[in-house]
Amino acid sequence: MIVAGGGFLLLLVSGVPIVLALGIAALVAIELTTTVPLSIVAQRVYGGISSFTLMAIPFFVASGLLMEAGGIARRFVNLASALVGWITGSLYLVAIVTGTGLAAISGSGSADTAAISAVMTPEMRKRRYDIDLASAVIAASGSLASIIPPSIVMIVIAITSNQSIGAMFLGGIVPGLLVVAGLMSGCWLHARQDAAVQQDREDFSFDKLVKAFIAALPGMLVPVVIIGGIIGGIFTATEAACVALFTTLIVTMGIYRELKPSDLPRICLKAISLSATVLIIIATASVFTWFIATQGLPALLRDWLTGLTDSPFVFLLIVNILLLIVGMFMESISAVLILLPILQPIAQSYGIDPVQFGVITALNLSIGLITPPYGICLYVAATVAGRRIEQVSRKVWLPLICMLVALMLVTFVPAVSLWLPSVLM
Amino acid sequence: ADYVFKAAHTNAAGEVQDMGLQKMKELLEAKTDGAATIEIYAGGQLGDEQQTVEGVMMGTVDIAMTSNAMLSNYVEDYKVFDLPFLFPSIPALGEKVDANWELMESDANEAGFELLAVFSSGIRHLMTAEPVNSIADLEGMKIRTMQNPVHVSAFRAYNANPTPMSYSELYGAMQSGVVDGAEGASTGYDGMKFYEVAPNFALVGWLNMTAPITMQKGKFDALPADIQTALLESGAEAATWQRQYVVDQEEPLLASFREKGVNITTPDTAPFIEASKPLYASELTTDGQKKLFEALTN
Amino acid sequence: MPSGTSSDVIRFLKGALAILRRLIDGIALLLLAYMAGAILMQIIGRYFFNYSIAWSEETATFAQVWLTLLGAGIAMRYNQHVGVDVLIRKAPLPVQRLCNAAGLGLGVWFLAVVVVGSLSMVSIGMIVKSPALRIPMAWPYMALPVGFGYFLIEFAITFAPKILRPETDKTEVPA
Ligand code: NA
Ligand code: NA
Numbered sequence A: 001m002i003v004a005g006g007g008f009l010l011l012l013v014s015g016v017p018i019v020l021a022l023g024i025a026a027l028v029a030i031e032l033t034t035t036v037p038l039s040i041v042a043q044r045v046y047g048g049i050s051s052f053t054l055m056a057i058p059f060f061v062a063s064g065l066l067m068e069a070g071g072i073a074r075r076f077v078n079l080a081s082a083l084v085g086w087i088t089g090s091l092y093l094v095a096i097v098t099g100t101g102l103a104a105i106s107g108s109g110s111a112d113t114a115a116i117s118a119v120m121t122p123e124m125r126k127r128r129y130d131i132d133l134a135s136a137v138i139a140a141s142g143s144l145a146s147i148i149p150p151s152i153v154m155i156v157i158a159i160t161s162n163q164s165i166g167a168m169f170l171g172g173i174v175p176g177l178l179v180v181a182g183l184m185s186g187c188w189l190h191a192r193q194d195a196a197v198q199q200d201r202e203d204f205s206f207d208k209l210v211k212a213f214i215a216a217l218p219g220m221l222v223p224v225v226i227i228g229g230i231i232g233g234i235f236t237a238t239e240a241a242c243v244a245l246f247t248t249l250i251v252t253m254g255i256y257r258e259l260k261p262s263d264l265p266r267i268c269l270k271a272i273s274l275s276a277t278v279l280i281i282i283a284t285a286s287v288f289t290w291f292i293a294t295q296g297l298p299a300l301l302r303d304w305l306t307g308l309t310d311s312p313f314v315f316l317l318i319v320n321i322l323l324l325i326v327g328m329f330m331e332s333i334s335a336v337l338i339l340l341p342i343l344q345p346i347a348q349s350y351g352i353d354p355v356q357f358g359v360i361t362a363l364n365l366s367i368g369l370i371t372p373p374y375g376i377c378l379y380v381a382a383t384v385a386g387r388r389i390e391q392v393s394r395k396v397w398l399p400l401i402c403m404l405v406a407l408m409l410v411t412f413v414p415a416v417s418l419w420l421p422s423v424l425m
Numbered sequence B: 001a002d003y004v005f006k007a008a009h010t011n012a013a014g015e016v017q018d019m020g021l022q023k024m025k026e027l028l029e030a031k032t033d034g035a036a037t038i039e040i041y042a043g044g045q046l047g048d049e050q051q052t053v054e055g056v057m058m059g060t061v062d063i064a065m066t067s068n069a070m071l072s073n074y075v076e077d078y079k080v081f082d083l084p085f086l087f088p089s090i091p092a093l094g095e096k097v098d099a100n101w102e103l104m105e106s107d108a109n110e111a112g113f114e115l116l117a118v119f120s121s122g123i124r125h126l127m128t129a130e131p132v133n134s135i136a137d138l139e140g141m142k143i144r145t146m147q148n149p150v151h152v153s154a155f156r157a158y159n160a161n162p163t164p165m166s167y168s169e170l171y172g173a174m175q176s177g178v179v180d181g182a183e184g185a186s187t188g189y190d191g192m193k194f195y196e197v198a199p200n201f202a203l204v205g206w207l208n209m210t211a212p213i214t215m216q217k218g219k220f221d222a223l224p225a226d227i228q229t230a231l232l233e234s235g236a237e238a239a240t241w242q243r244q245y246v247v248d249q250e251e252p253l254l255a256s257f258r259e260k261g262v263n264i265t266t267p268d269t270a271p272f273i274e275a276s277k278p279l280y281a282s283e284l285t286t287d288g289q290k291k292l293f294e295a296l297t298n
Numbered sequence C: 001m002p003s004g005t006s007s008d009v010i011r012f013l014k015g016a017l018a019i020l021r022r023l024i025d026g027i028a029l030l031l032l033a034y035m036a037g038a039i040l041m042q043i044i045g046r047y048f049f050n051y052s053i054a055w056s057e058e059t060a061t062f063a064q065v066w067l068t069l070l071g072a073g074i075a076m077r078y079n080q081h082v083g084v085d086v087l088i089r090k091a092p093l094p095v096q097r098l099c100n101a102a103g104l105g106l107g108v109w110f111l112a113v114v115v116v117g118s119l120s121m122v123s124i125g126m127i128v129k130s131p132a133l134r135i136p137m138a139w140p141y142m143a144l145p146v147g148f149g150y151f152l153i154e155f156a157i158t159f160a161p162k163i164l165r166p167e168t169d170k171t172e173v174p175a
Helices: A002-013 A018-033 A039-049 A053-069 A072-084 A090-103 A109-126 A131-146 A152-160 A165-193 A206-231 A237-255 A261-294 A297-308 A312-329 A332-349 A354-368 A376-385 A389-393 A397-412 A414-424 B016-031 B049-058 B076-082 B090-099 B101-110 B149-157 B167-176 B186-191 B217-221 B225-259 B270-283 B287-297 C002-048 C054-077 C093-127 C143-164
Strands: B003-008 B036-041 B063-065 B113-128 B142-144 B181-185 B200-216 B263-265
Touching: A002 A018, A018 A039, A018 A261, A018 C093, A039 A261, A039 B049, A039 C054, A039 C093, A039 C143, A053 A072, A053 A109, A053 A152, A053 A206, A053 A237, A053 A261, A053 C002, A053 C054, A072 A090, A072 A109, A072 A206, A090 A109, A090 A131, A090 A165, A090 A206, A109 A131, A109 A376, A131 A152, A131 A165, A131 A354, A131 A376, A131 A389, A131 A397, A152 A165, A152 A332, A152 A354, A165 A206, A165 A237, A165 A354, A165 A397, A165 A414, A165 B167, A206 A237, A206 B167, A237 C002, A261 A297, A261 A332, A261 C002, A261 C054, A297 A312, A297 A332, A312 A332, A312 A354, A312 A397, A332 A354, A354 A397, A354 A414, A376 A389, A397 A414, B016 B036, B016 B113, B016 B200, B016 B225, B036 B225, B049 B063, B049 B200, B049 C093, B076 B101, B076 B149, B076 B200, B076 B287, B090 B101, B090 B113, B090 B200, B090 B225, B101 B113, B101 B287, B113 B186, B113 B217, B113 B225, B142 B167, B149 B200, B149 B270, B167 B181, B181 B186, B181 B200, B186 B225, B200 B217, B200 B225, B200 B270, B217 B225, B225 B263, C002 C054, C002 C143, C054 C143, C093 C143
Parallel strands: B003 B036, B003 B063, B142 B181, B200 B263
Antiparallel strands: B063 B200, B113 B181, B113 B200
């Protein structure tokens, strides 16, 4: 066990791709401590990815990338500035609202972060915004993609804890909007203290809003198809993802006409390789979890945790701290696959609803997307803005505090995550 | 213990199948004075059903407990057990299995498995959003079935629209109406809280489902004779105990459903049986299958 | 002319690699298209013809296995696999070289174990048939040796140069 864990951590910081670090650590541990034939590795890898439900991931990734290549980010930025551009510190708020819109289309945050940063940082620089703080805020806006449906992390959480993807998606909406509200108020308060940007706003124009709304409307079809289709009982999650992909094709090629058929292979190949990086981690992580399961670790951890406290609140607090630390160093999907099979049954024994627990997990790990040293959204935002990760890291406290406040609400008020699924499903 | 057998299955810990395996573990330990034991990995910890069976073939799992529907992809003669309305009750199933043990064992041996026991996974009924009072009510209903061609054909024969989908999506799919219902045992109906979204339970008993327990034949043959005997004996005794346990569970479960407001109906099964008969001919293609079918139904 | 022959070999290998990559890209695109088409068919079948196609889900899942395993190699080609190299890039050069060499060796070992281990699955898959379509499971299982074999090639090509020149190592932003 220690071999597997220690080896994994060592490989993790040595620059080996996580997918191989997981596999190698598990393989070494299996070699050293068991007599099981090594064909177990191939067998688990196959089992990890041979899942119809997981197919939602390539579809969501492809439709997100197509939307972004098809000009949706620009339209959402225009709509967002018409909506909130009249408020103090407007460009922070525009970034957050744009992130919210993109989050409703895409399943993971790094592409959203890159799109927002590319469109917005030049303007922010011109208007003398603090680019490091702006990048941290943009990273947080991009990380919303994991909480607001569709979300790839939530798909994996739902599958791992045997819950319906639809319920998990609905459970993420209110917490996601809470994070949005938190980020917006945090940035607004901060902008009022900042001499450079406190006067930065534009006049509100209803005309402009209507025009921007109409331009962005076709792009909003995608979330409507996904959520409406699942709630309305028309599709399963995988089918909804597939229909979202076809809707995206119609919107970007038929309505916006910004994508040509000749662009498709390039974008689809990118979608294939990006979703493969997620799915292949699921595959090798299942070798790792197999090893952990055969070593009886889940039972050990369960005994230790349940011996520690009877209170579900204390338990959830411990889980939050654990997940925040893990999220600092690890990529979300592998964190879910390694930890959730252990934590979820314990949570259930404390009487915590699996959907709430899944949303807590997702929110913790989307915070991990902006925490150094390893936070993919922070990394992308810094790179696109041309800043070093250390510089941006110094300003991450502001969005971080806002997200932590939302996390506390989700953790200690079950209705935040459970109310919407209970009303709609 | 000198012999530790890793046993894997995908049912939740504490479900009827798991209880049987725990009984088998107790019996094995008692019979061997602790020299042999079983380590149970429940809930798919070591993989899904397909991986569990193939794990036995490749030696990564020692003992597999899977649904017959999965095992019959490997032991093709066991397709017989996937057929609807084969046995009127669980005790009747047990009697036939015990009486034809040697034939079943040799069918398993041919595919490279040793058969240790045949547990019951309960009798499968219908859970639906709208009540099913007769076979006619099923017409056009989208019913979730397992990904098994015999099961799909059966529901097509009952004029339903069989819709295979993953078990974890089923609750949401019934809630939102992607499917109108599903077939399943009362234990699953209870455990997954399906009664919340499909409040009608029709006692058709279309399938008497089994969970065979297997080992790799090569691995079994390499064991000392006394361990082999202890495994087979504890398997047989645990199976007898487990099948009765399933029967004992059924009545209290149905009573608890009624308390929860579930509408339990008992449609006439004769038309179902009549519609199933053509399957007996069309689905059994090999001599081995026909032989086992004859033995079990005579 | 040993130098001439060896450059010929390198040119040939480069050409072969280019052809292999194009072939894999093409297959991957077809697989994605097939998956989307099969699921769309399933929905249309259920709503417009009240008939569920049992094999659409199964074949789409097989396509996904192939797509993922080929896609993992494609992602390796573009250095898209997530890794944490912030710490290692601050280490002294010899340490970086050593880590990269160890990473390469262990990575090749892991990938090779999967390739070899999957061959026994393929041989089981010759006998076993898939639940819905009744085709040999060897078809989907074959994705393991093929996909991981390709992954291994791309991994070695990407990682081997890092042993000599670690400082040029720059993880691309997956955007
Ligand atoms: Na999202
Ligand atoms: Na992080």
